[in-house]
Structure formats: C-alpha cells, structure tokens
Amino acid sequence: MKPTLLAAAAALAVAAAAPAADPAVAKELRLSHQWSTADVRHKVAQIVADEVAAADVDLSIKIFPSKSLFKPREQYKPLSRGQLDMTVYPLSYAGGQRPEFNLTLMPGLVKNHDHAARLNESPFMGELEKLMAEDDVRVLVHGYLAGGFVGVDRCITAPEHVVGLQTRAAGRAFEQMLAGAGASIASMASSEIYNAMQTGVLQAANTSSSSFVSFRIYEQVKCYTPAADVALWFMYQPLLMNKTAYEELTDAQRAALDAAAEKAEAYYLAEAKKQDAASVESFQKAGVEIAYMSQEEFQAWRDIAQKTSYANFVESTPNGQALLDMALAVE
Numbered sequence: 001m002k003p004t005l006l007a008a009a010a011a012l013a014v015a016a017a018a019p020a021a022d023p024a025v026a027k028e029l030r031l032s033h034q035w036s037t038a039d040v041r042h043k044v045a046q047i048v049a050d051e052v053a054a055a056d057v058d059l060s061i062k063i064f065p066s067k068s069l070f071k072p073r074e075q076y077k078p079l080s081r082g083q084l085d086m087t088v089y090p091l092s093y094a095g096g097q098r099p100e101f102n103l104t105l106m107p108g109l110v111k112n113h114d115h116a117a118r119l120n121e122s123p124f125m126g127e128l129e130k131l132m133a134e135d136d137v138r139v140l141v142h143g144y145l146a147g148g149f150v151g152v153d154r155c156i157t158a159p160e161h162v163v164g165l166q167t168r169a170a171g172r173a174f175e176q177m178l179a180g181a182g183a184s185i186a187s188m189a190s191s192e193i194y195n196a197m198q199t200g201v202l203q204a205a206n207t208s209s210s211s212f213v214s215f216r217i218y219e220q221v222k223c224y225t226p227a228a229d230v231a232l233w234f235m236y237q238p239l240l241m242n243k244t245a246y247e248e249l250t251d252a253q254r255a256a257l258d259a260a261a262e263k264a265e266a267y268y269l270a271e272a273k274k275q276d277a278a279s280v281e282s283f284q285k286a287g288v289e290i291a292y293m294s295q296e297e298f299q300a301w302r303d304i305a306q307k308t309s310y311a312n313f314v315e316s317t318p319n320g321q322a323l324l325d326m327a328l329a330v331e
Contacts, residue, residue, distance in 0.1 A: 026058040027253070029245065031086035034072035034191055037065050039214040040271045041088045044141060044239060044264045051260030052253075059253040061086065072189040076240075080135040085245045090237045091128075092171040098131055099317040105171035106313070107305040108298070109327055110234035113273045116144035124326040138246055140261045141239035143268040146227035146276055147208040148293075152197055155223035155291035156204050159300050168193055168205035170235060173309035177301065178206075180308035193217055206233055209279035218286035225291050226283075227276045230298040239264065 031049070035041050042065050049061035064070075070078060070087075076094040078084040092105035103109070110116045119125060120142035129139055147170075149156035156162060163182035169175040175185045186202055190211040196202035197220035205217070209227060212218070227233065239261070246254065280290055314320040 027060075027249065029059070029061045029085035029241075030064065030069070031061050031088075031239075032064045032067075032069040032075055032084055033088040034067040034189060035065060035088070035211070036214050040145075040210045040268070040275060041143075041237060043271070044143065044268050045086075045088050047264040047267055048141065048239065048257070048260040051263055052256050055252075055256035055259070057250070057252045057256045059249065059256060067189075067191065072191060076135075076137070079240060079242055080137050082136070082242050082244060084242065086140065086239065086241045088237065088239045090170065090235055091240075092173075092235065095172055098135070099313075100128060100131055100320070100323055102172050102313060102317070103320075103323055103327060104128070104236035105234075106173045106324075106327070107177045107232055107309055108302040110144060110231070112231060113144070113146065113269065115330070116234055116236075116272075117142075117269055119327065119330050120144070122326070122330045124323065124330060127323060127326065132240070133243060136243045137240050138243045139238050140241045140246075140257070141265045141268060142236075143238055143265065143272065144234050144236050145208040145210055145272050146231045147206060147212070147233040147235065148227050148231075148276075148279075149204065149206045149225040149233075150212065150217055150221040151223045151225075152203045152221050155225060155289060156206075157225050157291050157293045158297040159304055162204055165203040166201065168196065168202055168207070170207050170233075173305070173313065174206060174233070176308040176312055177305045180304045181301075191215060194220060197221065208233075208235060208237075209275040213275075213279050213282045218283045218288050221283075221288055223289040223291055224280070224283040225293055226280050228292050230293050230295055231276075232293065232298060232301055 031045055033041060045063050049063055052059050052061055073093045075087045075089050079087050091101045095102035159181035162178055165183050166186050167178050167183040168186050168188055169178050179185055190207040193205050194215050194217060
C-alpha cells in the first residue's frame with residue numbers, strides 16, 4: 001500500500017476510535033431577569049451561576065439582569081420555546097397563558113415564609129409543576145417573596161384606604177381584590193412603579209419588599225405597610241429552566257446544577273425572611289412613615305378577596321376549585 005494510502009487509513013482508524021463529540025459539553029446557558037444586580041433574585045441566580053462554574057463541568061451561565069434581554073412579563077414564552085434557557089420569574093405573570101398560575105399570587109393564601117416553604121413541597125405545587133412540564137419548563141429553585149403596600153400621600157392598611165386611588169397590583173388576583181375595595185387599577189411591572197409615582201400616574205402600589213427597596217420606591221411615598229405578623233401579599237418567584245435544555249445536559253452538568261439550585265433555594269428562603277425587616281429600615285432611613293396592618297384589617301381584605309379573587313379564580317380556571325382547595329389544605 002502506498003504511503004499516502006497508509007496515512008489515510010491510519011487517520012480513519014484514529015477517527016473511528018475517538019469518542020463522538022458530545023454537544024452538551026462546554027455549554028453556556030442564558031439566564032434573564034428584570035431586577036438589578038443588588039436584588040435578592042439576582043443573587044439567587046448568581047449563586048447558581050457561581051456554583052456551577054466552581055463545579056468545573058464545562059457549563060456556564062450568563063446572566064442578563066435589569067430586563068436587558070427580554071421585557072419583564074415576556075420571558076415565559078421564550079423560555080418554553082427554548083429561546084431562553086433560564087429565568088427568575090414571577091409565575092403569575094404567565095397567568096394569561098396558564099390561568100392556574102394566578103393562584104401563586106392570591107391575597108391571604110400564604111401566611112408566612114415557613115408556610116410558603118411548605119407550599120413549595122406540597123401536592124399543590126406538584127400540580128403546577130405538571131402544567132409547567134407541558135410547556136417544556138421546570139422549576140430549578142423555589143421561592144416566595146412577601147410584600148406590602150405603599151401610599152404616595154397616605155398609609156394603606158385597610159380596604160377603605162384605597163378607595164379612589166390609582167393603584168398598581170402585582171397580578172390579576174390582587175387587581176380584582178383592590179378593584180373590589182374601590183381602587184382604580186394601573187397594570188405595570190414593578191420596575192415601572194417609580195416613574196409612575198414620580199409622574200403622578202400612580203398613588204399606591206403593592207409588590208415585594210425586595211422590589212420596593214431595589215427600585216428605591218421609598219423616594220416617592222409617604223407611608224409603607226410592610227409584611228409583618230400579618231402578610232397579605234406573597235408571590236411565587238422561582239428560578240425556572242427550559243426542560244429540554246436541562247435534559248440535554250450531561251449527568252455531571254445536571255448534578256452540578258441541582259446542587260447549586262439546592263444551595264440557592266436555602267439562601268432564597270433565608271433572605272426572603274430578612275427582606276421584610278431590611279425594607280422597613282430602608283424606608284425609615286428615608287423618613288417614610290411605617291404602618292402595620294392589624295388582624296382585623298387583614299380579615300377585611302380577605303373577605304373582599306373571597307368574593308372577588310377566589311371566586312373569579314374558581315370560575316375562570318379549569319379544575320380551579322380543586323387547586324384552591326389543595327393550596328388551602330397546606331397548614
């Protein structure tokens with residue numbers, strides 16, 4: 001055999017013996033969210049990215065904060081379509097596509113942070129995860145955040161305090177409850193509250209303690225009602241991942257991602273508990289009055305929610321009553 005043929009045969013033999021290239025190796029995932037890098041939700045994402053990088057499994061996560069890749073409410077569809085790998089996302093933002101997700105922002109449904117953690121591990125959450133799987137989405141890190149109310153000119157603790165005010169609510173269920181109490185509703189992302197108050201478009205709002213601080217809402221309001229012994233507002237804001245993208249990773253990459261997620265989830269719960277107290281400090285330093293909701297005021301809000309938010313959810317959602325009952329069954 002001629003030397004050139006021998007060389008060609010040898011090259012083919014080496015190529016045949018070499019392992020096939022694995023497309024999942026040396027992969028970069030894109031993670032998008034709407035918050036600043038100082039926000040707890042960014043820090044949760046950063047923990048996952050840092051832990052995965054430290055695991056040295058040829059996997060990296062590039063984070064796009066401050067709505068730099070997708071608009072705040074427009075991340076679930078690209079995630080489900082594989083155009084985005086990961087997002088930290090308030091699940092109720094996708095309530096228009098999946099009405100069941102509106103139950104993750106329901107007035108008075110979550111009592112406190114420990115109760116929220118139990119909901120995350122409950123059959124109720126398992127049913128929501130089944131729906132997400134149908135959209136090619138999976139939960140990587142569970143997390144609920146608490147929140148409260150702010151008023152530009154007055155304190156907001158009881159339903160009568162919002163009568164006639166242009167009010168921002170995070171999610172359909174809160175909009176229904178606030179409208180039932182006599183407020184006018186202005187829909188917008190939490191990142192838009194500051195400008196809306198600055199320009200006089202908005203007189204009151206509710207969102208997470210973390211968002212109130214990270215978006216410096218204390219610069220625009222007179223009074224803050226934080227989450228305390230009574231917390232009306234809890235919102236599920238997990239770190240989600242495209243299910244196919246997760247499954248296409250190598251075993252080592254998935255193991256590293258799962259370990260990172262476990263660490264991030266523990267941090268998320270601990271920090272969520274700290275956010276409420278920290279937000280009070282931020283508002284007090286800015287000279288904002290602090291008002292606490294009483295148990296009687298909480299019940300007055302819940303009575304309105306039962307006639308509006310809960311009733312509308314059950315009426316408009318397939319299997320809505322069963323899902324609501326599952327959530328209420330978690331003690």
